[in-house]
Amino acid sequence: xxxxxxxxxxxxxxxxxxxxxxxxxxxxxxxxxxxxxxxxxxxxxxxxxxxxxxxxxxxxxxxxxxxxxxxxxxxxxxxxxxxxxxxxxxxxxxxxxxxxxxxxxxxxxxxxxxxxxxxxxxxxxxxxxxxxxxxxxxxxxxxxxxxxxxxxxxxxxxxxxxxxxxxxxxxxxxxxxxxxxxxxxxxxxxxxxxxxxxxxxxxxxxxxxxxxxxxxxxxxxxxxxxxxxxxxxxxxxxxxxxxxxxxxxxxxxxxxxxxxxxxxxxxxxxxxxxxxxxxxxxxxxxxxxxxxxxxxxxxxxxxxxxxxxxxxxxxxxxxxxxxxxxxxxxxxxxxxxxxxxxxxxxxxxxxxxxxxxx
Numbered sequence: 001x002x003x004x005x006x007x008x009x010x011x012x013x014x015x016x017x018x019x020x021x022x023x024x025x026x027x028x029x030x031x032x033x034x035x036x037x038x039x040x041x042x043x044x045x046x047x048x049x050x051x052x053x054x055x056x057x058x059x060x061x062x063x064x065x066x067x068x069x070x071x072x073x074x075x076x077x078x079x080x081x082x083x084x085x086x087x088x089x090x091x092x093x094x095x096x097x098x099x100x101x102x103x104x105x106x107x108x109x110x111x112x113x114x115x116x117x118x119x120x121x122x123x124x125x126x127x128x129x130x131x132x133x134x135x136x137x138x139x140x141x142x143x144x145x146x147x148x149x150x151x152x153x154x155x156x157x158x159x160x161x162x163x164x165x166x167x168x169x170x171x172x173x174x175x176x177x178x179x180x181x182x183x184x185x186x187x188x189x190x191x192x193x194x195x196x197x198x199x200x201x202x203x204x205x206x207x208x209x210x211x212x213x214x215x216x217x218x219x220x221x222x223x224x225x226x227x228x229x230x231x232x233x234x235x236x237x238x239x240x241x242x243x244x245x246x247x248x249x250x251x252x253x254x255x256x257x258x259x260x261x262x263x264x265x266x267x268x269x270x271x272x273x274x275x276x277x278x279x280x281x282x283x284x285x286x287x288x289x290x291x292x293x294x295x296x297x298x299x300x301x302x303x304x305x306x307x308x309x310x311x312x313x314x315x316x317x318x319x320x321x322x323x324x325x326x327x328x329x330x331x332x333x334x335x336x337x338x339x340x341x342x343x344x345x346x347x348x349x350x351x352x353x354x355x356x357x358x
Contacts, residue, residue, distance in 0.1 A: 060170070060171045060174040060175055060178075061174060061175055061178040063175075064175040064178055064179055065160055065175075065179075067156065067159060067160055067179055067182075067183065071159040071160060072155065072159050072195045072199065073098070073195070073198065073199075078090075078091045078317045078318065078320060078321060078322040078323070078324060079091070079322070079323050079324070080302065080305070080324045080326060080328075081323065081324065081325045081326065082326060082328045082329065083326070083327050083328055083329050084329075088328065089302060091205060091317060091318050096198075096207050096208055096210075096211050097208060097210040097211045097214060098198050098208065098210065099194065099197060099198060099208070099209070099210035099221055100194065101190045101191065101194045103210065103220070103221055103222060104193070104194060104197060104221055105221060105222050105224055105229065107224060107225075107226055107229045108197075108209070108221060108224055108229040108232065108233060109193065110229075110262055110265070110267035110268070111229045111230045111232075111233035111234075111258050111262060111267075112151070112193070112196075112197070112233045113151075113265065113267075114233075114258060114261040114262040114264070114265040114267055115233055115234055115257070115258045115261050115262075116151050116154070116233075116236075117130075117150045117151040118261075118265050119150075120150065120151050120152075120189065120193070121189055123150060124181055124184055125150065125152045125153070125177070125180035125181040125182075125183060125184035126150060126152075126153065126177045126180055126181060127150050130150070149176075150180065151192065151193065151196050152180040152183055152184055152192055153176050153177065153180045154196065154236075155180075155183070155192060155195055155196045155199060156176050156179045156180050156183065157176060158196075158199050158200065159195075159199065160179065161175075161176065197209045197210070198210065200235075200236040200239075201236070201239050201316075201318050202215075202232070202235050202236070202239055203235065203239035203240050203242070203243040203246075204243060204245070204288075205318070209221060209232050212232055212235070213228075213232065215286065215288075216228075216231075216232075216244065216245075216285055216286060217284050217285065217286065218286045225276075225279075225284075226259075226268065226272065226276045227255060227259075227276040227277075227279040227283075228284060230255045230256075230258040230259050230262070230276065231244060231251060231254075231255040231258075231281070233258050234251075234254040234255055234257065234258040235251075235254070237254075239318075242254045244281050244282065244285055245285065245288065248281045248282060251281050252281045255277075255281065256277050259273040259276050259277060260273060301326075301328055305324065305326055306318075306324075309322070309324060
């Protein structure tokens with residue numbers, strides 16, 4: 001009898017163990033099935049997002065504007081109109097000096113590539129690595145903390161779009177990327193870099209680095225020294241802020257950053273960078289302070305107008321192709337000069353003053 005009871009207990013334990021085993025297997029199967037469903041769902045969701053994204057991208061690029069060689073060469077300047085409807089100032093350089101590929105020294109190319117687009121010679125017009133880095137920077141440091149635009153994208157922006165907030169949309173970004181890829185298929189890297197060098201605004205109503213080299217240093221690009229090339233290469237990001245004549249401290253910081261990036265990119269040595277940093281930002285600069293032109297008549301007024309345009313529209317009046325109507329009376333200004341400008345003259349008055357895009 002004890003043996004039967006013992007066997008009965010063993011049998012019960014085995015039965016219970018078998019039940020637990022079956023239950024465990026069911027739970028494992030249930031858990032495995034749930035994870036499979038989650039995984040399939042995630043794959044479907046990712047596929048849907050990708051397909052939707054590609055569809056939206058295709059829709060956006062279908063309406064992308066054409067880019068001609070004239071677009072890449074011409075400046076997008078703004079025009080100011082006086083109270084009588086006459087043009088009194090064009091924010092572009094009348095004697096803009098267009099340079100060819102052979103005119104651009106290697107030191108300037110190295111400086112531009114280092115600060116603007118270190119993978120310029122290897123990407124297809126857009127740089128996925130830079131875009132990913134910009135996304136991370138914008139998430140961690142705040143929106144717009146870092147841009148992902150290549151030199152090619154910047155050229156497209158300067159030629160077709162604008163730097164205004166109305167062009168900082170997903171549609172514009174998609175079109176900008178598409179046009180950059182197409183541009184890389186049509187032109188060589190050296191041609192694109194030369195277009196960029198001729199296109200950028202360089203403060204003081206100077207367009208293109210060839211013109212800027214003559215204006216700031218009184219010499220052609222081919223004769224630029226390392227610190228001079230670094231200065232010019234760093235200016236396009238914020239031309240007025242990095243103007244060496246008006247903002248020498250900020251210009252020095254920007255130039256030195258370019259030199260550091262050139263070291264990082266292997267274009268120059270650390271000792272060469274230090275030697276260039278020791279050069280005062282004012283060394284070799286052409287003095288324009290005693291130039292007397294008709295602009296002295298209306299310069300203070302124009303500066304206020306342009307500042308207000310930028311403040312109200314978030315557009316750079318030097319590069320956005322605006323027609324700006326003002327209340328400036330040129331005859332009165334020339335009679336009374338700056339001291340007689342009416343203090344109650346408001347800028348961009350309603351009705352008489354307006355902004356129009358070219």
